[in-house]
Amino acid sequence: MEAGLVALKQGNYYAAITKLEPIAKNQKQENACLQAKVGLVMAYARTGEVAKAVALCQNLMESSNAQVQEWSKRALKHLKNRHQRLKTANNNFDTGVEFQNPHLDHPQANYLVTDITRDENQPLSIFWRSARRAKVWQPLRKPNLMPDRLIALGTFLLVFWLLKEMLKFTMGAFGQILTKLPFPLPVQIFFTDPSIFVLVCLLGLIVLSPWILDRLLAEFYNQRELSAETLNGYSREATRVIQRICQQRRWPMPQLRIVPLSAPLIFTYGNLARTARITVSQGLLEQLEDDEIAAVYALSLGQMTRWDFMVMSLVMVLTVPLYLMYQEVAAWANQLKKPWYWPISTLSNVLYGLWWLLTSTALFNSRMRLYHSDRLAAETTGNPNGLIRALLKIAIGIAGDVVQQESTCWELESLNLLAPVGYQQSLSLGSLAGYMPFESFLMWENANPYRQWFTINNSHPLMGDRLERLCQIARHWHLDTELHLINQKPFQVKPQSFLLQIAPWLGMPLGILFAGGIWLTWQLAYAIHLLNLKWIYDNGSFVTGCLLIGFSIGTFIRINSFFPNIPNGNLPMAAQLPQLLADPAILPIDSISVRLSGRLLGRSGSDNSLAQDLILQSQQGLVKLHHISWLGQAIQPQEWIGRQVIVTGWLRRGATPWIDIQTLENQSGKTINSPHPIGSTVLAVAAQALGAYILLTG
Incomplete structure (x- = not known):
């Protein structure tokens, strides 16, 4: 309860929903149940889930507590008025839900929640400069096609x-x-x-x-x-x-x-x-x-x-x-x-x-x-x-x-x-x-x-x-620009970070150099009648083996940096997502350990059995999710589509920002593990074994 109310005060509404929903179903503790339901109405209203907020208000109207009944009537009136205005205007925007006195100590209290969101949970603060167009302009230089x-x-x-x-x-x-x-x-x-x-x-x-x-x-x-x-x-x-x-x-x-x-x-x-x-x-x-x-x-x-x-x-x-x-x-x-x-x-x-x-x-x-x-x-x-x-x-x-x-x-x-x-x-x-x-x-x-x-x-x-x-x-053309993007000098990024990022692929050309060294060594040994194994490498397949070994070594080198241990302490939540993605000097190798709550989106069933369409709808935006299935896994992520979940993993900034999932937890406490480090290790071992086999058998 405390964690849910703190999340609500901090504006982390999806985390509040995840924590408060199980409490709202517990009828044995009436006060806690009422308090959780009031908090959920506020959280649902903030996240644009008006239908759920209305249903919960109707439930609260049946409470024996007179103050809760009065509060729920006023809340329901505001919600229905908003829904009617939305339907009449046929636009995509939700206006706020007004309550009084933002204290969460007692379920009898009145609350004030003001928010302006769209149906898809987007704020209205998008500002367009509407920069003008050219009235007369010179043709651009013809490009080389x-x-x-x-x-x-x-x-x-x-x-x-x-x-x-x-x-x-x-x-x-x-x-x-x-x-x-x-x-x-x-x-x-x-x-x-x-x-x-x-x-x-x-x-x-x-x-x-x-x-x-x-x-x-x-x-x-x-x-x-x-x-x-x-x-x-x-x-x-x-x-x-x-x-x-x-x-x-x-x-x-x-x-x-x-x-x-x-x-x-x-x-x-x-x-x-x-x-x-x-x-x-x-x-x-x-x-x-x-x-x-x-x-x-x-x-x-x-x-x-x-x-x-x-x-x-x-x-x-x-x-x-x-x-x-x-x-x-x-x-x-x-x-x-x-x-x-x-x-x-x-x-x-x-x-x-x-x-x-x-x-x-x-x-x-x-x-x-x-x-x-x-x-x-x-x-x-x-x-x-x-x-x-x-x-x-x-x-x-x-x-x-x-x-x-x-x-x-x-x-x-x-x-x-x-x-x-x-x-x-x-x-x-x-x-x-x-x-x-x-x-x-x-x-x-x-x-x-x-x-x-x-x-x-x-x-x-x-x-x-x-x-x-x-x-x-x-x-x-001497126009003001819609965006203030400046063609500035690139930010300084440590070259070793990039080399570590591409270590698996960098290992492949190094594998070719290694293959060249082996070829010269065997040619020399054969020429001086020291070792007669030249026939093994006559078809050149050993180069493939060396490529695989180089890829494997590079993957092993990168694993620890790519998947650092995730601490159990405070991790960045959804409210910090914009700041995490705004750093222009990071690479995917600069793993950011995160724990985000939100709704799991994507296709369900066989349409998504490769986890190709997994998305987290957090409080402030969408993030692509990467998941690795493993044999014997009883539950697949696509079975939780549409539910509230908590994702723990590594946030990466690339051409498309994404999160490599470590764990996926639902409201009932069930967890799905995504063994990314183990998957990389298995891939590296398999490449090493196959490369060694090809190298030794020719």
Whole structure:
């Protein structure tokens, strides 16, 4: 009780809910039960859970205590008035709940709780400077497009190589099975080179990609046509921008489409300018202003001038069906019971892994193309500040949608590669808006000297870098900037910290050097007839063994620093989350031990059996969670989706802030362990053993 009331006074409402809910259910101690319920009404009101607060007030009205009855009547009246105003105005904001006398010593006391929150628990303190646009501006210097074209070509070749190797492996495995059968079958075709077949198929898919994606998006995403008149109702400027750009470049008007998603989203697909489609979500049209909608349409039009336009559409043709199959198989698995659940769930995980693998081929291309698109959008509209606001509002809208849906909607994840803002980078950035200035959060993303190393597995560039480039364009045109981002010198970060961060990967080139030393030693020993083991290393496989050993040694070196012991004393709580993420000089290796309370969000069931969608909704924002499952674990985190939990682990600041979970505790005291240090140790031992085996056997 004391811990819950202290948390309530300190504003740590989710921790208060976690502590007070079990006490409120204890009917044996009436005073404590009443006091806990009053505290819960206040905490629920602060966190935007109005329905729970109303239900609890109705329960308190049945109390035999006259003062509690009177208090609950007034509280219920305030809550219902707020709900009615919210419903009538059809906006997204909750006004405060007013009580009197903020003392928590007796349940009969009256209380004063004032707060202003949105449905998704966001404050109203987001301030937009609404910096002006250019009325007359000079064209920007034309960029060199050759590197971008080479990246697009490299992406296509990578997709081709990956598909060819996957097909070759599948054909070879199937051929080997056929050779083991007791009756002869023609199996030679399964051992032929499928390169020509794969190349022809990919070229055919590029040609047909607009119509294939039309069918998929209409069938599974409810995509429909968006008339120019409807778009004009939301943004007159967007209609004019599309017409002007198409006339200047002698393009036909792109086909406009819309999908009924509440999350803000816009993307372009096709293979040529005359087959281009621009799809927007209903949420984007409703959440952005006129000039901001025009800016993101200009961004989408800017992507049509690049080679990667057709390459990205090809990747989507390959990945969207895989993701849809993963969804269907996962839904099937959720309906099954043991023993059939596990094999079907495993199949859904395999499909998700294939989707992730194919998506990864286009990550670099996806990051680089957005810089060019941002530039063209700013130059076309003369409104870099409008594009800055649009990108930030998209991030805020995505974070709000995740809170509202209590998970990342599958449409966002499957179409993320084409989106202007990544859904993962939106979680903390969008949800912390209002709790800290954008400039403070983005300082790491444009001032940390090693920041680009942590975008390798990201589909989108760092928002800080993107917005700083747009601010440079605004300053070039002598405009005030929407954000005060300064292209300053990188902060000083200890080089040894970065070397320790990349120790596993640094061990691999050192492993190659070690392999070279072994090769020279054996060559010398063989030449002087000292040792005749040269035949072991004739095929060069020992290099692979040395690579694995180097990776293992680097992993062992990093484990203690990456996963330091978490003290049992005071740890940073949710209220300090903005400050923890604002330090521009830290790296993921600088582990911050935290203990945060909040609600667990994410998909449930087989859709999340790899823990790919675990998010903590803390008091002041969303944080991505990383979990490692282990054999024999009775409870999985996805079983607690929507519940209040306490997360203990290591907070890390990278391109996407995240927490490596140590323990996950629910309200009833049950705990899920996530053995990250053990997992790293097992990985290092396995790499060491396999490397030694290859090294010794050749």
